[in-house]
Amino acid sequence: MLSIEIEDFQLNDVFTCGQCFRWQAIAENKWIGIAGGEVLCVSQNGKTVYFDCSQEAFERHWRHYFDLDRHYDEIKKTLIKGSPDLAEAIAFGSGIRLLNQEPFEMLITFILSANNHIPRITELVRRLCTAYGERVPHQWESIIGPLHAFPKPEVLAEVPIETLRSLGTGYRDVYIHESAVKAASEFSSFEAIGDLPYEAAKAKLMTFSGVGPKVADCILLFSSGKHEAFPIDTWIKKTLARRYGVPENKPKQIQNFIEANFGVYKGFANQYLFYYERSLQNEHLIK
DNA sequence: AGCCAGGCCCAAC
DNA sequence: GTTGGGCATGGC
Numbered sequence: 001m002l003s004i005e006i007e008d009f010q011l012n013d014v015f016t017c018g019q020c021f022r023w024q025a026i027a028e029n030k031w032i033g034i035a036g037g038e039v040l041c042v043s044q045n046g047k048t049v050y051f052d053c054s055q056e057a058f059e060r061h062w063r064h065y066f067d068l069d070r071h072y073d074e075i076k077k078t079l080i081k082g083s084p085d086l087a088e089a090i091a092f093g094s095g096i097r098l099l100n101q102e103p104f105e106m107l108i109t110f111i112l113s114a115n116n117h118i119p120r121i122t123e124l125v126r127r128l129c130t131a132y133g134e135r136v137p138h139q140w141e142s143i144i145g146p147l148h149a150f151p152k153p154e155v156l157a158e159v160p161i162e163t164l165r166s167l168g169t170g171y172r173d174v175y176i177h178e179s180a181v182k183a184a185s186e187f188s189s190f191e192a193i194g195d196l197p198y199e200a201a202k203a204k205l206m207t208f209s210g211v212g213p214k215v216a217d218c219i220l221l222f223s224s225g226k227h228e229a230f231p232i233d234t235w236i237k238k239t240l241a242r243r244y245g246v247p248e249n250k251p252k253q254i255q256n257f258i259e260a261n262f263g264v265y266k267g268f269a270n271q272y273l274f275y276y277e278r279s280l281q282n283e284h285l286i287k
Numbered sequence: 288a289g290c291c292a293g294g295c296c297c298a299a300c
Numbered sequence: 301g302t303t304g305g306g307c308a309t310g311g312c
């Protein structure tokens with residue numbers, strides 16, 4: 001068991017702010033999840049975070065996954081300096097870290113997210129993983145049952161569309177199929193999309209079925225460290241309208257406002273705002 | 288019953 | 301380049 005002191009880090013914020021769907025709480029401040037085919041139990045007491053894994057696994061995998069080499073205090077200060085109104089949202093979600101998740105998992109997950117609810121996205125991802133992901137043995141199966149990795153592209157690509165539909169994906173069945181086929185057929189180039197500059201990466205992602213500007217931004221923000229990505233969804237529109245008076249149905253005005261107020265760290269601002277706005281209307285997020 | 292949810296596709300302009 | 305209708309699913 002590794003115990004590490006970490007500033008600007010709260011498991012609850014990290015796991016419930018809407019960026020990931022494969023972690024579950026088994027006790028107060030104690031979570032189990034799977035990422036990159038590896039299972040982790042992680043818990044926290046104050047600034048001390050306990051990683052139930054080897055030093056090797058922590059350095060190779062989890063340190064980057066949790067974005068632990070970034071100084072979030074500087075990011076927060078810069079954001080507040082440029083836009084003082086953000087202070088409230090940042091205070092609420094002060095323990096958020098933008099995770100570095102797997103690109104293919106984010107591709108499929110956020111295709112599923114379109115016109116959908118977070119609890120249902122979580123359930124659909126779980127079904128896909130249970131059905132087509134490799135089972136990863138772990139020591140907490142008596143508590144939470146078996147865990148499965150996210151399906152590999154070539155496996156998902158072989159699943160018939162009607163089978164995807166029967167899992168509850170709705171009209172997104174075709175998008176998932178086509179995007180899995182495309183990602184599998186050019187997987188190394190797919191995984192390299194995150195190395196491209198933001199605009200080029202976004203354009204390339206939008207050639208995938210079911211991926212528009214919003215989903216592309218989510219993929220880039222949550223898997224590739226593209227912090228200039230600012231996903232615009234219904235919640236963010238609501239926030240910008242309610243708090244700043246930006247009209248919800250004027251895309252250009254929204255874009256202009258974002259560029260003018262949130263700067264190079266706008267992806268972080270997006271996540272603080274999204275988490276805070278949702279908390280105001282979801283009692284399970286209220287602290 | 289109708290509206291909403293981390294929107295996208297496609298046709299029409 | 302922008303706009304609007306349609307769209308599976310399920311909770312409220």
